Amino acid sequence: MSTEFQTSKPIYSQIADRIVQQFVRGELLPGEKLPSVREMAIQSGVNPNTIQRTYGELERLGVVETKRGQGTFMTEKNEMIQKMRTDIQQEIIQAFIQNMRQIGLSDEEIHHSVHECLKGGGAS
């Protein structure tokens, strides 16, 4: 699974984002063990140092916990999970609103469009 990365953002950060997203979407469960640094490095096709930095960053944010000699695990703290969810949610909404404004829609129109789309079939 050699993933591709953007040039604008550091790779270690992109991988961190990916892990958070997988967690929020339920593809990673609370307390679940993450692949080892070496294993994840191979999977992602990057240098182990990069993954090291990714895990460090995630631990600093309280998203994962590292247990010496055992590995890296997703947090089990419910508050953390909630926070991550709302964080991601905010990112999605802000990006959405930015997009809509960029094509010239007013806030009123954005609100109305969402309402219409949810009332109707919505996204499949």
Place this chain on the structure above:
Amino acid sequence: MSTEFQTSKPIYSQIADRIVQQFVRGELLPGEKLPSVREMAIQSGVNPNTIQRTYGELERLGVVETKRGQGTFMTEKNEMIQKMRTDIQQEIIQAFIQNMRQIGLSDEEIHHSVHECLKGGGAS
């Protein structure tokens, strides 16, 4: 300006999408001349045939009009412009709702979140 392309979608299609977006965002005006097939190929770092296909696809959709020996031009038909705008709008909304549902939000919550975000500062 050697752009990078995704692997999942055909390049000619990605370039077509880019042109439509630029048009909807006002970076391209109705009736404006697009770069020649060869010029755009150089700019995008792809083969002229790929751009040819892009322009062909766009003409089939009524987004551009080609005049032999003169060049390729954005359409001036207002109905087409409106259609493109609503089409892109729908795409953005559907992607947004899909994202929100994927992280476990109900339609009610989605609606509420947008409302809150628009009431507050909104996107920067």
Place this chain on the structure above:
Amino acid sequence: MSTEFQTSKPIYSQIADRIVQQFVRGELLPGEKLPSVREMAIQSGVNPNTIQRTYGELERLGVVETKRGQGTFMTEKNEMIQKMRTDIQQEIIQAFIQNMRQIGLSDEEIHHSVHECLKGGGAS
């Protein structure tokens, strides 16, 4: 069977026309598998890309359906079949009337001539 093509019309389009005609005349049946792109290219004495374009065009028109890894098949939709029949019919009639007018016949005379010819032996 190296067929000859006109210079005025694109080859890919001429081959498409040929397929539609064969279908309308019953030489190709609904749901029947067409030769593979490479096979048809050899039969027609053209490049595989040209056939690719032919098949693409026909699919866009709803005349054929392609199944990745399996092949290209004539449509089975009755409405499509009917449409093709009437389309071709219109083409033939229009060309006929154009020819007749070009040699100076009035609409009345055209009508009369057809009537006479059908009443008599007709075409062999």
Place this chain on the structure above:
Amino acid sequence: MSTEFQTSKPIYSQIADRIVQQFVRGELLPGEKLPSVREMAIQSGVNPNTIQRTYGELERLGVVETKRGQGTFMTEKNEMIQKMRTDIQQEIIQAFIQNMRQIGLSDEEIHHSVHECLKGGGAS
């Protein structure tokens, strides 16, 4: 003007047909001088002998008249002109009916189709 010829019919005969058609369509007038054998041979990209045979055939049919030392001229006999017109007309009608039958139309339907097409806009 290097014309292309079919393989099924002799070239001299195809050129003869072309001349007759041009005459019937008014592109060649009664009594008009045809290009010399050598000139026509160059125009058509064939051997002068082929044109010689074409003119011979046309003279045998009474379509052209050859005057020694002056050249070859379209006939001025009205009866001949009329005959040619009806001959060509018959060819067109027969080919038309054959085409229509080939796609499965009955004589009744053919008649009806022509009627409809003439009643409506007809060929442009």
Place this chain on the structure above:
DNA sequence: GTGGTCTAGACCACA
């Protein structure tokens, strides 16, 4: 110059 078509040959995803 412009767009349009065609060839030759390559690689990919799918089944």
Place this chain on the structure above:
DNA sequence: GTGGTCTAGACCACG
């Protein structure tokens, strides 16, 4: 195997 995409390079008709 299948269809689909892409590149490289050629030729054409049009203005």
